[in-house]
Amino acid sequence: MNLTEHIAAIPLFEGLPNDQIEELTDIVVDQTFKRGQSIFSEGDEATGFYVVASGKVKIYKSSPDGKEQILHIFGPGEAFGEVPMFAGAHFPANADTLEQSRLFFFPRARFIDLIKQEPMLAMNMLGALSRRLRMLATLVDNLSLKEVPGRLAAYFLHLSEADSGADELELEISKGQLASLLGTIPETLSRILAKMSSQGIIAVDGKKVTILDRELLEELADSGKLS
Amino acid sequence: MNLTEHIAAIPLFEGLPNDQIEELTDIVVDQTFKRGQSIFSEGDEATGFYVVASGKVKIYKSSPDGKEQILHIFGPGEAFGEVPMFAGAHFPANADTLEQSRLFFFPRARFIDLIKQEPMLAMNMLGALSRRLRMLATLVDNLSLKEVPGRLAAYFLHLSEADSGADELELEISKGQLASLLGTIPETLSRILAKMSSQGIIAVDGKKVTILDRELLEELADSGKLS
């Protein structure tokens, strides 16, 4: 698979005419990052945005005392860092790789030119941002209206859905990362996993989680309590 | 001021050629809502989006047991409800008026046609969504990394900035609403306001808040503690 084919396969660029894909290929910068590397930090000037070709990237905010809240985790085909392209010149959060990753970088000015020419591209970008907004809205919802067991239950159900309703889930991130994504800390997550196991709602084996009682899990996700 | 002038004054439509403004005027629906009325609810099918002409609107999520978390409060000139236009067919949150409000409604299909013709409109929409995304990101940040006093301090500083650094602030929403916006409850907010007053950081008189010690307030906003 050559570069042009990679680009054409990115969902964000779906439905674009071939000459636009070519133009994108012309302006893209192909970059490789090692595991745990910083891609950009909050406040950095944004000169363009990224698409994940392979690997995983976390977007997060961190507090002065080192705690961090993960906002998103992006995998292959997903774009990040577009916000400052349209809203301002600096990144509103940090981005690190979670594993070795290949990223496509699109420089700001040349990309904006393309958008202005191609309405389809603009529509795709609008769609991407809207979905992002929707995810953040549910994150806020979870953080403020549910306690940790509820968030965790919702997360498992979300994973299950993404895997067409499967009962066996594979965590793709470490439990520490998961804790940060849920707005808590590893210790708390660990305790809750133990509790949910002991109640027969799920079974945990390393990174493999099996849903045993979907009913209870759903109840929990709807703000039910773990007794 | 006639309808066309109103429309032309909306930031979202800034820089559009006159014929596009005319087209917008053709498709807009002018609506009036009383205080406390529901505009749409989470899950409702979205047939278009809104712009606030006058009044105030809150966007919020609510939990089964009646608690609510406000995501945004929009005033004159601001748009809301665009997300499902691009990401799906239903609204991801609820919208209620906070006071009597006049809203412009733009039907989905006809508006999308306009976007496809006019890149400037697309760019404006992208800018609006990006700014929204940025706000939500800081909300998540605050909710998970700061305790309530820190969030409140950050909110006051934000208000002050919006008023070019003034020390006298006017709360435009009730304290109950403010509590919900900060992800807490009126009781807690009340106690913290009392504490901040007694420490001479601020003075509170009804809806008027005066910043007495900006230094301390900034320290607090950066995750400092209230002793």
Add this chain to the structure above:
DNA sequence: CCTCCGCCTTGACGTACGTCAAAAGAACGG
């Protein structure tokens, strides 16, 4: 095979904040 070093788990403990309850102001209509 053993050691080192992340990651995960478990326990004891403190506290910020939510809940429940009651009362005092404000706001509003008759």
Add this chain to the structure above:
DNA sequence: CCGTTCTTTTGACGTACGTCAAGGCGGAGG
């Protein structure tokens, strides 16, 4: 001017979850 209702305040109390600290466990490397 007074009842009704909503908002805000204050107090007593419970608890989910964060902090601190000490092991277990498994992989990587010598």
